[in-house]
Amino acid sequence: MTDPTDAPDDAFHIFDTTLRDGAQREGINLTVADKLTIARHLDDFGVGFIEGGWPGANPRDTEFFRRAGEEIAFRHARLVAFGATRRAGTRAEDDPQVAALLDSGAPVVTLVAKSHDRHVELALRTTLEENLAMVRDTVAHLRAHGRRVFVDCEHFFDGYRANAGYALRVVRAAHEAGADVVVLCDTNGGMLPAHVGAVVGEVLAATGARLGIHAQDDTGCAVANTLAAVDAGATHVQCTANGYGERVGNANLFPVVAALELKYDRRVLPPGRLAEATRVSHAIAEVVNLTPSTHQPYVGVSAFAHKAGLHASAIKVDPDLYQHIDPERVGNTMRMLVSDMAGRASVELKGRELGIDLGGDRELVGRVVERVKEREAQGYTYEAADASFELLLRAEVTGRPLRYFRVESWRAIVEDRPDGTHANEATVKLWAKGERIVATAEGNGPVNALDRALRVALERIYPELAALELTDYKVRILEGSLGTGSITRVLVSTSDERGEWSTVGVAENVIAASWQALDDAYAYGLWRAGVEPQAD
């Protein structure tokens, strides 16, 4: 694995553990493909380290490290493998768990070590001296194999309160054996900032080790605890995207990074990346299939939303009177009314990103903003459906939708038979290049059957479709308005040899919404392949 091409300044580390500790959150269950996607987002955002998981502990994490090494050309981040110190009474070189850390190929390893005397005795069931030897041996072994090593001192703050002398010995053992950073962990999350700051200051003075902080959010103070540790001299902060993590969660990457850059005036990301915070936060939420928290600091859709009234006119005089930062610095926008996320600026930026310059045409941008607002009010979301947004934008620019076929009708049937097997059959009736085509296909589900029927109908006319593959499919039920029942939103990811794109469909039922997303996915795929659209 090669070094990232554009790693941030090593004097201060932003260490992301979404893929390891974040995955402990209730309701998150990541596939290898999910982990690779999140790693790309985090690298793109510019964190310095990405902890990918525990190689050897489960096949999924082992595979992640293999594929990340092969498939991702990291620009900013270094990949980190997580594992434990060697077992009591063995040698580090004989411990298969330690070997798996080396086998992962990750250039950096985080070792979790016990630093609370009671945990050593009750949970680890070994002696205090042997625990120190485990730390020393494992760090030295990994260092001897050229790895950079960080040591997470689990339950450090509780341990320091119970037996400060022993907790400090663990820090010194790690530091002296060659650990680059010793991370003080508030594993149970029960600490408050004043105490965290005091302890970090004392440990720094007593050991001289480079210190990091890992804060859980059980008191609602994880961000503040992280900043208190930085105030006291910690130069390595562990966070997770959107604060995902066990129980209440971990210190949230976005407010921590925003505070450091905007309040401390400390550059911790590559230039310009902080303005991607909102997009990255929402994209990761989509990958883990959790609704992005609307009230997350800095990046939530409500973070700069003002209810009209008292503030409205004053905001018009001077927005800075009523917001603590310019929302554009974190890629967010001020909103005076409910619902829409799209402002003129973001549409223009998005257009520029797609190579469509809208700067000169105020009327066109206004039309796109209106169209997005209208669609978002219906339940569409474009943050996670770039391809559908691009189709919408290009339709407004050219004055006609990118169409390759016109559907007359379709039908899907799912049947559960007495023998327990299922039959899934779909029929589509459509027009393409002046020809009416009727096709039927079976599939492993109704959406798959529709997908196949569409391919059967179109493959002769558009052989380019053979290269398209449906790679992900997500469904979310949105609350209906005025008691009309719920609305279904489907996000589909599709790939060809060169990349992947996402499309969205919204309808009162899952099959109809899937159909819309498929329709966009095919249109976008054909457009990418350079096929000329048809007049409607």
Next chain:
Amino acid sequence: MTDPTDAPDDAFHIFDTTLRDGAQREGINLTVADKLTIARHLDDFGVGFIEGGWPGANPRDTEFFRRAGEEIAFRHARLVAFGATRRAGTRAEDDPQVAALLDSGAPVVTLVAKSHDRHVELALRTTLEENLAMVRDTVAHLRAHGRRVFVDCEHFFDGYRANAGYALRVVRAAHEAGADVVVLCDTNGGMLPAHVGAVVGEVLAATGARLGIHAQDDTGCAVANTLAAVDAGATHVQCTANGYGERVGNANLFPVVAALELKYDRRVLPPGRLAEATRVSHAIAEVVNLTPSTHQPYVGVSAFAHKAGLHASAIKVDPDLYQHIDPERVGNTMRMLVSDMAGRASVELKGRELGIDLGGDRELVGRVVERVKEREAQGYTYEAADASFELLLRAEVTGRPLRYFRVESWRAIVEDRPDGTHANEATVKLWAKGERIVATAEGNGPVNALDRALRVALERIYPELAALELTDYKVRILEGSLGTGSITRVLVSTSDERGEWSTVGVAENVIAASWQALDDAYAYGLWRAGVEPQAD
């Protein structure tokens, strides 16, 4: 209005502003009845002050004060009316807005005052001297009418940074005119704890006024900012239930109170009330019609949920090793999440939680673990599907599944018609209590049609089904193994009058997976309702 019968110690105030500032949250729209219900919950919880709204500013708030005075016999709380200082260039006694505060009958009034010089000039459009006179006059007028007065210094921290001298003059004006507490407000929410603590300390030293803190959560530090102010000498804290409030929100009442009682060992609620925190939090969420945040500190359903298998065995040894407080102190419970990271220990703990003691039967626990592993390998997940896990567990314990009907076959059809409308129809054929039933129904989607057909088929035999409602529905596509295509996982949430439960279905297609989750949802719902299962 009489004094509460059992008011908490006046030396430290818990001041709740859910009904005034909390109602600024996007998506909250409170009726008078809602406000009365929330006020009862807050009084029951034991806060010292309840800010009810701005009488005179809108008819709803005026009516709330009238009805609260008549209908609620407060036990702990005093009701507070919120309003502004008199208009520039008038007399307090001539200002109808000030008169409305007296008319409200509330024994306490909070006045909002400008303390930032730029806001006085730009937003209030008056002179700095006149603003001071407005504070003095209005406080004195309300004091002369027997009201206790708190003064909220809006934008205090920004104002203090811009012009500390003027900000301090506002504090002194309020204090000298007879305000009981001067509240320093971080209105834009941009502050961090170290700064808040320093400023509160300076203001206290400079003025000798009793100080309060009002923190917004825009940096994710509202709880920590509140505690930093307390550390520096503030003895009045403003909070909202569940942190509701404008933009990101306000300091959350529950973690603030829990930190004060459990971490500071300071009694701020009447005895025994903290253990009601979880119930009160969820009850208020229901009233405002927002899903309770699962990851809220202390009171969220995930706040004491453990996933990692690593921890589960240690938790059995000593739960205190892995939680910062006993969850019962805030009325919450520890939950073990069953997942592929877990093993025997978490199954046993989970069984205990459900009231099924598995401790003695190693063979049974082993069987359950095997069954869970086998199902999770197929794509099932039980950590988000408690009810499906309980059905599985009870089936293993009793030796037979909890069944109420036996399905012969079913069929769902979705048709997109040339006019753009959709038809969704489902047919089920099943046996229940010895009877064969065939039923067909339409729905707004195929799953809804199946749900309805099932109800049509069963409602005569099981009238208890009428109380069940499908409340959430999530779909996830899992990667297939060995190229056999993808697998679909559906999670369904269902509720009756007493609560909600989740079930899971996994199949090669979304309709079949939904069917399984519905099947479990109905079985669990009937079991909860006390209906006797049928022999298969």
